[in-house]
Amino acid sequence: MKPVDVAELDPAAELAAEAVVVGAGAAGITIALELARLGREVLLIEGGRTAPDPEIQALHELDCVGYPMRPNYLPRLRQFGGTCNLWAGRAMRLAPEDLAARPAVPEGAWPIAWDELEALYPEAERILGLPGPGAFAAETWLGRASPAERALLASGRLVPTVSLWAVRPRRFARDFADELRRSPRIRILTGGQAIGLREAAEGRRVEAVRLRTLEGRDLEARGRAVVLACGGLENARLLLLSTDRRPEGLGNGSGLVGRFFMDHPRAVWGRVELAPGALLRVLRGRPVPGGKVQLGLAVAPAIRAERGLLHHYLTLESEQSSYAREQYDVAVQVAKRLLRRGHVGARLDLRGALASRTPDLLYLLTPKEILPHWAYRLLWSVREGLPRRPRPQRYVLVHFCEQPLDPSSRVTLSDRRDALGVPMLRLDWRIQPEVVRGMEALANLLGEELERTGLGRLAPGRDEPRFTDASHHMGTTRMGTDPRRSVVDPWGRVHEVANLWLAGSSTFPSGGHANPTLTIVALALRQARRIASFSL
Ligand SMILES: Cc1cc2nc3c(=O)[nH]c(=O)nc-3n(C[C@H](O)[C@H](O)[C@H](O)COP(=O)(O)OP(=O)(O)OC[C@H]3O[C@@H](n4cnc5c(N)ncnc54)[C@H](O)[C@@H]3O)c2cc1C
Structure with a gap:
């Protein structure tokens, strides 16, 4: 059914359904659609509206006291469709070892078997519109690797990672609008801000989701099952705010709600110079039928296990010239103007002032985004086929890092x-x-392999790496089998509350190496099927 905004809601309307899903991002929309397909009635409640709203977006502001987050940047979006309204669309599968307890993350085991997750990925990949079957197998692309790339991987000390992009990043609100509207089982409420949960008098059940509007109107929504799909930070906040019967917050008997916050810190750190004629074909992003692929490099699992290293990966990206900063600033100004005028903004589904406040979105304004996919692929193959004078190629190393489990990395309620x-x-x-130690190990190994093969040389990063967050908010309501060491069970159900489920990367018990959204969608499907299997 068509979304109804809380401002237009009939005051007599009853807000109730078999399942109330709070948060209409990738996780919430996937769950709502799957529950409806399985015959369940769903009320999908979203705090944002269908267009950006600065006052509502401000509800996502954070009090940052630790490592700083990027300034002038939106790490999450309070809008119908969630943060995938602006995500970059890089999809990665976790690796089997990411689910295991490893020396670098001894408490990081996932209570889910790899086979089960692997079986869910193809469905999640279809939802995200990614290139077709087999595209996540590194072997598919290694056949197209250059001799230099094959030589670099020949010893097996470095292994490839695979990132895929759809032709256009999935925008859940736009791309599933028809399906949501057509479903007679889904009701959608926008502009309804969840501010906590009311626990039933007998305990162990949520009776209602408390909602408030910016105008100060209070409402309640009742569901036999309640799913919080509000993102990796807000899920924890809502539990901490639910103190009616438990001062520590709902589901927080373990004291772990909000702890173990992880992102994938990212840093440009170190450079390589490849010998003349040593070409990169798959280690740089390239268009393929149905999207784009890029291989990265990671330390082989056996070496990581032996040396207790985290699972980082790096990609090789064109080196910016010494004018980069200036050119970047000019380009940002141009991009801002374009976004404000709505040309590129409409194309990217980003309208209005909010988008113009986020200069880092510039990286979305690439030929891949602006050209039709066929033209982008043609441009690429023409460029690749052009004769080139053999000369040294320079690249910077972009590191994407896993984090160890650290209970002091956390969210709490502010004053x-x-x-x-x-x-x-x-x-x-x-x-x-340990994050920096893992980066050093990976870069050193790359340097050794370049030297061994005579393919080039590495100039390590000189200063301490300067990290940016990757807007991957994980770990604040971790999943596990032991209620003393986790907040939710292996299906995302809060240990202490029979009808409360959490969806999204807040439930990840360790971060692994992969960008989270593909796994979020896979787990959302799994959770919806589990919820539907109960008599509601
Ligand atoms: C610029 C950018 C680029 C990114 N690129 C990538 C990438 O390339 N690959 C990748 O895997 N990930 C990427 N991410 C991360 C990705 O966007 C998130 O992992 C994903 O969107 C999370 O989905 P979600 O549904 O769990 O949460 P969200 O998309 O954040 O959805 C949560 C929803 O809940 C709503 N909500 C929150 N609180 C409340 C409340 N109290 N009451 C009512 N509603 C509420 C929000 O409005 C939102 O709609 C990127 C993020 C950013 C910011």
Whole structure:
């Protein structure tokens, strides 16, 4: 059914359904659609509206006291469709070893078997519109690798990672609008801000989701099952805010809600110079039928296990010239103007002032985004076929890092309050020395392999790496089998509350190497099927 905004809601309307899903991002929309397909009635409640709204977006502001987050940047979006309204669309599968307890993350085991997750990935990949079957197998692309790339991987000490992009990143609100509207089982409410959960008098059940509007109107929504799909930070906040019967917050008997916050810190650190004639074909992003692929490099699992290293990977990207900063700034100004005028903004589904406040979105304005896919592929193959004078190729190393489990990296409630009168989140993000140690190990190994093969040389990063967050908010309501060491069970159900489910990367018990959204969607399908299997 068509979304109804809370401002237009009939005051007599009853907000109730078999399942109430709060948060209409990748996780919430996937769950709502799957539950409806399985015959369940769903009320999907979203705090944002169908267009950006600065006042509502401000409800996502954080009190950052730890490692700083990027300034002037939107790490999440409070809008119908969630953060996937602006995500970059890089999809990666976790590796089997990411689910295991490893020396670098001894408490990081996932309570899910690899086979089960692997079986869900193809469905999640179709939802994200990614290139077709087999595209996540590195062998598919290694057949197209250059001799230099094959030589680099020949010893097996470095292994490839695979990233895929759809032709256009999936925008859940736009791309599933028809399906959501057509479903007679889904009701959608926008502009309804969840501010906590009311626990039933007998305990162990959520009776209602408390909602508030910016105008100060309070409402309640009742579901026999309640799913919070509000993103990796907000899920924890809602539990911490639900203190009616438990001062520590709902589901927080273990004291772990908000702890173990992880992102994938990212840094440009180190350079390589490849010998003349040593070409990169698959280690640089390239268009393929149905999207784009890029291989990265990671330390082989056996070496990581032996040396207790985290699972990082790096990609090789064109080196920016010494004018880069200046050119970047000019380009940002141009991009801002274009976004404001709505040309590129409409094309990217980003309208209005919010988008123009986010200069880092510039990286979306690439030929891949602007050209039709066939033209982009043609451009690429023409460029690749052009005769080139053999000369050294320079690349920077872009590191994408896993984090160890650190209980002091966490979110708590702040003393400051938002426009709804509700405590904001205080984020204390820590980046541990093991992260840098893993980067050094990976870069050193690459340097050794370049030297061994005579393909080039590595100039290591000189100063301490300067990290940016990757907007991957993980770990704050971790999953596990032991209620003393986790917040939700292996299906995402809160240990202490029979009808409360959490969806999204807040439930990841360790971060692994992969960008999270593909796994979020895979787990959302799994969770919806589990919820539907109960008599609601
Ligand atoms: C610029 C950018 C680029 C990114 N690129 C990638 C990438 O390439 N690959 C990748 O895997 N990931 C990427 N990410 C991360 C990715 O966007 C997230 O992993 C994904 O969107 C999370 O989906 P979700 O449904 O769990 O949460 P969200 O998309 O954040 O959805 C949560 C929803 O809940 C709503 N909500 C929150 N609180 C409340 C409340 N109290 N009441 C009611 N509603 C509420 C929000 O409005 C939102 O609609 C990127 C993020 C950013 C910002």
